[in-house]
Amino acid sequence: MIIQELELIDYRNYSHAHTELDSSLNIIVGGNAVGKTNLLESVRILSLGSSYRASSDREVIRWGCDQAIIHCRIVRRGKSYQMDFQIHRNGQKRIRVNQVERQGHGEPEGLVVAVLFSPDDxxxxxxxxxxxxxxxxxxxxxxxxxxxxxxxxxxxxxxxxxxxxxxxxxxxxxxxxxxxxxxxxxxxxxxxxxxxxxxxxxxxxxxxxxxxxxxxxxxxxxxxxxxxxxxxxxxxxxxxxxxxxxxxxxxxxxxxxxxxxxxxxxxxxxxxxxxxxxxxxxxxxxxxxxxxxxxxxxxxxxREELEVTPILLLDDVMSELDKERRESLMRLLRDDMQCLLTTTNISYFDPQILTSQTVLEIKNGTIRRGGL
Ligand SMILES: Nc1ncnc2c1ncn2[C@@H]1O[C@H](COP(=O)(O)OP(=O)(O)O)[C@@H](O)[C@H]1O
Ligand SMILES: [Mg+2]
The missing domain is CATH 1.20.1050.90 (RecF/RecN/SMC, N-terminal domain)
Incomplete structure (x- = not known):
């Protein structure tokens, strides 16, 4: 499955950010504390229904705002969906798929499937x-x-x-x-x-x-x-x-x-x-x-259980791994997976794979494609 488009409103340090994503590798580059992990976290929230790194979901709402919205357009098994995830300051969560509100208590829809690799693993x-x-x-x-x-x-x-x-x-x-x-x-x-x-x-x-x-x-x-x-x-x-x-x-x-x-x-x-x-x-x-x-x-x-290929989220892992483990991770990318990878240092990558489609530069709460 892939995310074609992602929009963040009053989410973490983003007031309003929007980007299209490539169906294979997306390298998210930026200095420290610019919001790289926040971006991957938003995809993980769509897949898990809550944040893996916040003690309360409210933490992801931009300071001083009432609600955070994560919106995406995805393609899964050949079908397109729009998904909205809304977290309100009062703790209420709402999930809408193709504009239709989903019943339940914020359990994930199961539409977005993602696996996150981070140094914390x-x-x-x-x-x-x-x-x-x-x-x-x-x-x-x-x-x-x-x-x-x-x-x-x-x-x-x-x-x-x-x-x-x-x-x-x-x-x-x-x-x-x-x-x-x-x-x-x-x-x-x-x-x-x-x-x-x-x-x-x-x-x-x-x-x-x-x-x-x-x-x-x-x-x-x-x-x-x-x-x-x-x-x-x-x-x-x-x-x-x-x-x-x-x-x-x-x-x-x-x-x-x-x-x-x-x-x-x-x-x-x-x-x-x-x-x-x-x-x-x-x-x-x-x-x-x-x-x-x-x-x-x-x-x-x-993959076995859902018959979909998850999105690969690689958060700052390149610097942590030695060459052998890094290569074994990069081999996964050949498996036709969408990947969102964050790094502060673009030099880990072969210049040949760095096209205007693959690089997203994050600066001052904005995401710029082809930011090299
Ligand atoms: N709810 C929030 N509202 C506004 N800013 C936030 C919120 N939560 C975290 N931040 C900011 O996000 C930044 C950290 O972003 P992060 O994605 O972890 O950085 P990095 O690019 O290093 O991965 C910090 O500067 C922090 O102040
Ligand atoms: Mg980070």
């Missing part, structure tokens, strides 16, 4: 489990609006349950409400668990294949287990019942601590390379290759 491998949960969530949200819905419902219910738990520390009241939250939480949890399990099983194979392309000796494994005894091969109802049972069992403990101590929000994905725990013992090189392999596997997985 190393965190998936090196840092805490929340980065690995974000990774798997970003992948699954794009293939299933049901997953997006249950994840949002789970997190919202969790916040409500936790504040209720805190209020129960002193005096026992509203136990009925707790029962209701538990039921609601368990239903969402069982969907998340089962979808994560099925997704990881497939991604693991694809990631290992990508790992071995770059580094033939290595074997990348991803293992996923909930943080309590739970058989995920059972059906949804049974997983839900088992989760409810555990909530009951841990209730006193949870009240004493004022938090829900287990569940998908505590999931860990353990990455190993040739049976070595990558996070603790992996070499810098193994960690970098694995992070790259995971993102490449995301492309493969989305």
């Amino acid at each position: 190393l965190k998936i491998v090196k840092e805490g489990p929340e980065y690995r949960r974000d990774y798997i969530d970003q992948v699954l949200i794009q293939i299933s609006s049901k997953y997006a819905y249950f994840r949002k419902r789970y997190l919202r219910t969790l916040t409500q349950r936790n504040s209720l738990l805190k209020s129960l520390m002193g005096e026992r009241k509203n136990l009925d409400t707790l029962e209701a939250w538990d039921q609601y939480l368990a239903e969402a949890a069982s969907h998340i668990y089962r979808m994560r399990r099925a997704g990881i099983e497939k991604i693991q194979k694809l990631a290992n294949r990508r790992m071995r392309e770059i580094s033939p000796q290595e074997n990348l494994q991803i293992s996923y287990t909930p943080n309590f005894e739970l058989d995920l091969s059972e059906d949804g109802k049974q997983v839900c019942q088992a989760f409810l049972q555990q909530l009951k069992q841990e209730r006193e403990e949870d009240i004493a601590r004022g938090i829900t101590s287990f569940g998908p929000h505590r999931d860990e994905l353990v990455l190993t390379v040739s049976d070595i725990d990558l996070r603790t013992y992996g070499s810098q090189g193994q960690q970098r290759t694995a992070a790259l392999a995971l993102r490449m596997a995301e492309i493969d997985f989305l």
Whole structure:
């Protein structure tokens, strides 16, 4: 799929910017803090329904403005669409496709499919489990609006349950409400668990294949287990019942601590390379290759599941990678993918590929095509 045209209104540092995009490589060039990452983030918002780098969606609204609008014209499997994504200061999000408002709660339409590579990807491998949960969530949200819905419902219910738990520390009241939250939480949890399990099983194979392309000796494994005894091969109802049972069992403990101590929000994905725990013992090189392999596997997985080729967003990755990994990334570009790549330094590129179509220069909140 490709984005032919992108327009940003009161979004981040852009008051009004508009550009057409090339169907293959687009090199976005500009100094520091001019809005290169912001531009890629806007495409990622269209694909995920929210920002991966903002704690609240409202953060992307240009300071002092009421709402941000991201508008695009896309072609997907031979059909054209117009998509509008609107984020209001009051937190409300609206998605319109071909002028028709989409029902729902800001879950992505699934029309724009994109994969982002950034220097932060190393965190998936090196840092805490929340980065690995974000990774798997970003992948699954794009293939299933049901997953997006249950994840949002789970997190919202969790916040409500936790504040209720805190209020129960002193005096026992509203136990009925707790029962209701538990039921609601368990239903969402069982969907998340089962979808994560099925997704990881497939991604693991694809990631290992990508790992071995770059580094033939290595074997990348991803293992996923909930943080309590739970058989995920059972059906949804049974997983839900088992989760409810555990909530009951841990209730006193949870009240004493004022938090829900287990569940998908505590999931860990353990990455190993040739049976070595990558996070603790992996070499810098193994960690970098694995992070790259995971993102490449995301492309493969989305392609398989959705039968569309995602847009490749490469945020400032050229300077981070060595020649070998850079080449393996650039090989992807031959696969007929649209790519938006940001850089402060154009000299990484062969002058032959730099045409007036491919370079977008960003300056003072404007995007100028052919800016060389
Ligand atoms: N909501 C916002 N409103 C206005 N400006 C913003 C907003 N959020 C971020 N910015 C500005 O965007 C700039 C950073 O843009 P970014 O895309 O990260 O830069 P880079 O080109 O280095 O990737 C900063 O100067 C920041 O002040
Ligand atoms: Mg940046």
